Amino acid sequence: MKIRDIALVGVLSATITAGKLALSILPNVEIVTILFIVYTIVFGIRKTLMVSIVFSTMEIFIYGFSTWFIAYYFIWPLLIFLTNAVKDKIKTEYGFAFIGGIFGLSFGLFFAIFESFFYGMFYGISYWIKGIPFDIVHGVSNFIIILILYKPLLNVLEKYYNRGLR
Amino acid sequence: MNNSMKKLVSIIIVIVIAVLLYFAYNNLLSPEGIIADKEVTIQVNIKNIDESYSFQTEYEFLYELVKENKKELGAGFKEYSYGVMIIELLNYRVNESNNEYFHIYVNGEDAIEGVQQIVLNDGDVYTFELKAW
Numbered sequence: 192m193k194i195r196d197i198a199l200v201g202v203l204s205a206t207i208t209a210g211k212l213a214l215s216i217l218p219n220v221e222i223v224t225i226l227f228i229v230y231t232i233v234f235g236i237r238k239t240l241m242v243s244i245v246f247s248t249m250e251i252f253i254y255g256f257s258t259w260f261i262a263y264y265f266i267w268p269l270l271i272f273l274t275n276a277v278k279d280k281i282k283t284e285y286g287f288a289f290i291g292g293i294f295g296l297s298f299g300l301f302f303a304i305f306e307s308f309f310y311g312m313f314y315g316i317s318y319w320i321k322g323i324p325f326d327i328v329h330g331v332s333n334f335i336i337i338l339i340l341y342k343p344l345l346n347v348l349e350k351y352y353n354r355g356l357r
Numbered sequence: 358m359n360n361s362m363k364k365l366v367s368i369i370i371v372i373v374i375a376v377l378l379y380f381a382y383n384n385l386l387s388p389e390g391i392i393a394d395k396e397v398t399i400q401v402n403i404k405n406i407d408e409s410y411s412f413q414t415e416y417e418f419l420y421e422l423v424k425e426n427k428k429e430l431g432a433g434f435k436e437y438s439y440g441v442m443i444i445e446l447l448n449y450r451v452n453e454s455n456n457e458y459f460h461i462y463v464n465g466e467d468a469i470e471g472v473q474q475i476v477l478n479d480g481d482v483y484t485f486e487l488k489a490w
Contacts, residue, residue, distance in 0.1 A: 285367070292371065317469045323382050331375040335368050 200238055203230055204245035211246075212253075219298075219329040224291045225337045225344065227267055231274040233348045243267035262305040269301075270294055284341040291337040295329035395479040397422070399430065401446045402486040408447060419461075419475040419483055440471045446485055460488040 203226075210222040223246075231239045247263035254260070273290065281287060299322035307315025399410045399422070410430065416422045420441060423432050433445025443459050444451050451457040461468035461475065462484040468475055475483070 288367075314469055320386050321470055321474065323386065324379060327375050327378050327382070331371055334371050338364050338367060 196238060199234070200241045200245060203234065203238070203242045204249065207242065207246045208249045208253075211250075217332075219295070219325045220332040220336075221329075222336060222340075223267075224270065224294060224333050225340055227270050228274045228287055228291065228337065229341065229344050229348060231271050232278050232345065233352055236271060236275040239271050240268055243271060258306065258309045259302055262302050265305070266298070266301055284338055287341055288334045288337040292330045292334035295331070295333035296326050298329050299323065299326040395477055397477055397479070398482040399423070400482060400484040401430070402484065403447055403449050404487065406447065414477060416477055418473060419477055420473040422477060423472065440473050443472055443485065446487075449487070451487065456489045457487060458490060459485040461485055 207223055207226050210226060214220050214222060227239060227243065230242060244264065247260065247267065250263060251260050273294075274287075277286070277290070281290075299319050303315040303319035303322075306318050394413060394415055396411060396413055399412065401408045401410075410426070412422060412426065414422050414425075416425065423430060423443060424434070426432075430446055431448035432443060433450060434441050435444045444453075446459060451459065461472065462482075463475060464482050465484070468483075
């Protein structure tokens with residue numbers, strides 16, 4: 192890995208962390224999903240996976256360790272692998288908006304499955320049910336954000352990446 | 358239909374679906390209390406102080422009961438984006454810089470919901486214990 196790539200991973204991780212913090216006053220409205228999708232398409236799966244590891248680790252430094260942060264090390268790579276698998280098949284922003292929407296809707300379910308390993312199935316089920324309104328907000332906001340920002344973000348990043356960063 | 362209009366229509370459709378999902382959740386899955394006369398106990402443990410209170414109530418949720426008896430319990434609340442938290446009991450306000458909070462037990466078991474979602478059941482004991490995370 193080149194020094195330039197290491198710096199790039201650092202900068203991309205910082206943008207995701209800052210983006211998440213900037214929107215943290217709005218529960219479950221985030222730009223992390225769209226950034227991971229776009230970064231996977233522009234910078235490739237390898238670099239974006241590294242970004243996800245740095246981002247998840249930064250979350251622990253910011254908020255302190257908790258069991259649900261472990262899930263972060265799985266859920267974001269899952270989105271990255273999924274994006275990488277479908278990126279050549281999906282031609283418009285609608286496909287990615289749909290993926291982001293479903294991802295947001297199932298976010299709580301994924302965490303509930305993970306939490307139930309630690310605290311039992313009953314806890315997992317109640318955790319998921321209690322969080323459904325937040326998952327709905329997450330899914331809808333992901334859909335809208337990706338639908339509106341996907342193309343402009345992709346165009347800007349591809350332009351600069353092709354110009355000199357590659 | 359141009360692209361912007363298509364996006365706008367898609368967004369409106371998704372918002373309508375979300376509202377319907379939320380409506381379905383509220384009617385089918387969200388915790389539901391029973392409006393009936395119940396006798397419940399609220400215990401407060403703050404450091405070396407243990408207080409116990411019995412209430413006859415028709416309220417459905419613990420938050421409503423604590424709010425109604427705010428003066429007697431010396432209670433104070435703080436609203437966060439994810440809901441209301443009790444930050445003061447027996448006129449003792451949690452020291453947030455020391456990571457203090459009131460842990461809630463229902464019949465001795467850790468509560469798995471917030472104070473606004475905990476349903477009041479006849480004979481139940483709700484314990485607030487000062488803890489630090």
